[in-house]
Amino acid sequence: MEFWTSQGTAQVTYITVLLVGALVLLSTNGVVECGRPRISDGLEYPAISCRAHSASLEDFGGVGDGITSNTQAFKAAIDHLSQFSSQGGSQLIVPPGKWLTGPFNLTSHFTLYLQEDAVLLATQDENEWTVIEPLPSYGRGRDTEGGRYISLIFGYNLTDVVITGANGTIDGQGEPWWRKFRAGELNYTRPYLIELMFSQKIQMSNITLINSPSWHVHPVYCRDIIIQGLTILAPVKVPNTDGINPDSCTNTQIEDCYIVSGDDCIAVKSGWDQYGIAFGMPTKQLVIRRLTCISPSSAVIALGSEMSGGIEDVRAEDITAINSESGIRIKTAVGRGGYVKDIYVRGMTMKTMKWVFWMTGNYGSHPDNNYDPNALPVIENINYRDMVAENVTMAARLEGISGDTFSGICISNVTIRLTQKPKKLQWNCTDVAGISSDVTPQPCDLLPNQGPGKIAACNFPEENLPIENADVQMCSYKIPNL
Ligand SMILES: *[C@@H]1O[C@H](CO)[C@@H](O)[C@H](O)[C@H]1NC(C)=O
Ligand SMILES: *[C@@H]1O[C@H](CO)[C@@H](O)[C@H](O)[C@H]1NC(C)=O
Ligand SMILES: *[C@@H]1O[C@H](CO)[C@@H](O)[C@H](O)[C@H]1NC(C)=O
Ligand SMILES: *[C@@H]1O[C@H](CO)[C@@H](O)[C@H](O)[C@H]1NC(C)=O
Ligand SMILES: *[C@@H]1O[C@H](CO)[C@@H](O)[C@H](O)[C@H]1NC(C)=O
Numbered sequence: 144m145e146f147w148t149s150q151g152t153a154q155v156t157y158i159t160v161l162l163v164g165a166l167v168l169l170s171t172n173g174v175v176e177c178g179r180p181r182i183s184d185g186l187e188y189p190a191i192s193c194r195a196h197s198a199s200l201e202d203f204g205g206v207g208d209g210i211t212s213n214t215q216a217f218k219a220a221i222d223h224l225s226q227f228s229s230q231g232g233s234q235l236i237v238p239p240g241k242w243l244t245g246p247f248n249l250t251s252h253f254t255l256y257l258q259e260d261a262v263l264l265a266t267q268d269e270n271e272w273t274v275i276e277p278l279p280s281y282g283r284g285r286d287t288e289g290g291r292y293i294s295l296i297f298g299y300n301l302t303d304v305v306i307t308g309a310n311g312t313i314d315g316q317g318e319p320w321w322r323k324f325r326a327g328e329l330n331y332t333r334p335y336l337i338e339l340m341f342s343q344k345i346q347m348s349n350i351t352l353i354n355s356p357s358w359h360v361h362p363v364y365c366r367d368i369i370i371q372g373l374t375i376l377a378p379v380k381v382p383n384t385d386g387i388n389p390d391s392c393t394n395t396q397i398e399d400c401y402i403v404s405g406d407d408c409i410a411v412k413s414g415w416d417q418y419g420i421a422f423g424m425p426t427k428q429l430v431i432r433r434l435t436c437i438s439p440s441s442a443v444i445a446l447g448s449e450m451s452g453g454i455e456d457v458r459a460e461d462i463t464a465i466n467s468e469s470g471i472r473i474k475t476a477v478g479r480g481g482y483v484k485d486i487y488v489r490g491m492t493m494k495t496m497k498w499v500f501w502m503t504g505n506y507g508s509h510p511d512n513n514y515d516p517n518a519l520p521v522i523e524n525i526n527y528r529d530m531v532a533e534n535v536t537m538a539a540r541l542e543g544i545s546g547d548t549f550s551g552i553c554i555s556n557v558t559i560r561l562t563q564k565p566k567k568l569q570w571n572c573t574d575v576a577g578i579s580s581d582v583t584p585q586p587c588d589l590l591p592n593q594g595p596g597k598i599a600a601c602n603f604p605e606e607n608l609p610i611e612n613a614d615v616q617m618c619s620y621k622i623p624n625l
């Protein structure tokens with residue numbers, strides 16, 4: 144487990160895994176593994192773990208014609224490969240082609256590798272989608288009361304899972320789901336594209352995710368997560384197609400992602416009202432960097448609205464936003480309880496924004512009427528610095544909660560240039576408290592200007608999160624021509 148306990152700077156280890164195991168497999172169970180000439184060049188990519196066993200979806204009857212269902216092929220492949228969890232782990236390669244499939248479950252010590260031009264197509268046949276229990280921290284599905292459709296790629300109680308590739312694609316084919324959701328024709332909450340629950344040691348990298356029925360990536364009750372190089376694309380006018388939603392997760396790194404979405408590019412969450420308070424699992428130790436986001440009707444990074452288990456120690460830097468409704472947005476409500484604290488953002492470049500900063504204390508949206516009206520969220524120590532925004536309609540809309548001031552807000556070194564038709568009132572602040580320095584246009588009186596140079600800058604932590612020191616190995620798979 145040296146990967147997660149390493150100290151100091153990351154060590155890069157180069158390991159060559161020769162698939163000698165494949166020969167053994169061939170002779171023992173007759174399943175042809177990893178022996179096709181089409182991958183004759185082998186594979187090489189960085190990962191948290193390299194695997195001893197490798198197989199192609201085609202070895203399990205997979206057909207990549209875009210019409211044949213591969214649900215059984217995925218199930219057979221992963222059932223078979225799961226036996227190697229304690230024998231060096233396994234990898235399932237999805238070759239170029241269009242692979243129609245229903246939802247399937249991952250296993251531990253497992254890599255799903257999508258080659259270039261491999262496209263997973265999520266089936267649009269609702270009957271293939273198992274209905275599972277609502278999340279305990281939500282009490283009900285997000286779209287409807289009761290259960291929810293399982294995610295296309297689902298994992299529960301797993302350790303050491305990698306989903307990566309040479310930019311292969313997972314296509315949720317969400318159109319009928321969006322239409323039925325809007326028409327109120329769904330009895331259960333829409334599926335997500337990838338959901339991992341109660342899992343640890345996770346890597347998702349270098350793949351493209353498109354058109355999810357709802358959220359694209361949802362790690363929930365997870366820890367030790369690396370997300371890198373994801374391209375996430377959904378039409379900007381479809382409902383709830385959030386990019387990446389870390390939910391009650393610890394120690395997560397999200398880097399180098401490009402997200403165009405009909406909802407928040409990243410939404411940090413931790414459960415909903417009384418259910419989230421009772422479950423009590425925060426999202427903490429989250430770093431987001433080098434994110435590019437286009438979200439015309441939502442936020443680049445949202446904190447909430449489900450935040451009842453608490454959100455703390457979030458660092459975001461080097462963020463680019465284009466044509467988005469808001470930059471960083473805190474969403475909460477009376478009844479949520481929980482907290483959003485120790486939030487640090489620096490280095491944002493924004494172009495064409497409705498609001499740069501937005502805090503909403505009256506978001507509403509309760510799971511049911513049994514929420515506790517005395518459960519007030521604590522919002523404190525929120526730091527924003529080193530930002531430039533152009534073509535902005537309104538600099539900031541900061542609405543705290545009466546009797547529950549959002550406090551410790553610090554904004555420094557921020558230049559906001561306005562659109563041709565800006566709002567007259569640029570900073571509308573209620574029930575918030577904090578300071579500002581070197582910010583234009585001039586912030587509201589509730590964030591008094593300390594004058595240039597009086598405060599150096601708003602805080603940003605110096606030390607890395609543990610996930611940033613994790614070991615990543617270069618895995619090489621030399622595929623023999625059998
Ligand atoms: C995946 O796991 C879930 C719950 O753990 C289960 O309900 C579902 O049937 C499994 N799906 C498949 C395809 O095995
Ligand atoms: C989780 O997996 C471990 C083995 O990895 C097993 O011992 C445990 O029972 C599982 N827990 C649940 C809730 O499935
Ligand atoms: C991956 O594919 C997407 C969609 O085709 C594309 O926009 C993106 O630039 C590709 N990323 C890389 C690194 O090639
Ligand atoms: C939804 O539930 C109703 C009533 O139980 C049922 O008639 C209908 O067929 C269901 N719709 C779907 C899409 O499952
Ligand atoms: C992703 O791909 C880029 C090149 O396109 C490569 O530099 C990087 O190491 C890859 N990262 C992972 C985690 O797969």
Ligand SMILES: *[C@@H]1O[C@H](CO)[C@@H](O)[C@H](O)[C@H]1NC(C)=O
Pocket residue numbers: 490528529530531556600
């Ligand atoms: C102010 O922010 C800009 C980026 O917008 C950065 O280049 C500059 O170094 C910052 N100035 C200070 C004094 O930190």
Ligand SMILES: *[C@@H]1O[C@H](CO)[C@@H](O)[C@H](O)[C@H]1NC(C)=O
Pocket residue numbers: 495496534536562
């Ligand atoms: C500026 O923002 C407005 C919306 O407020 C938009 O219509 C316009 O295209 C933007 N201009 C540029 C140059 O991006």
Ligand SMILES: *[C@@H]1O[C@H](CO)[C@@H](O)[C@H](O)[C@H]1NC(C)=O
Pocket residue numbers: 541542568571572573
């Ligand atoms: C300012 O925000 C408050 C809510 O906090 C709202 O009631 C008021 O209308 C806003 N004022 C303007 C001019 O937008």
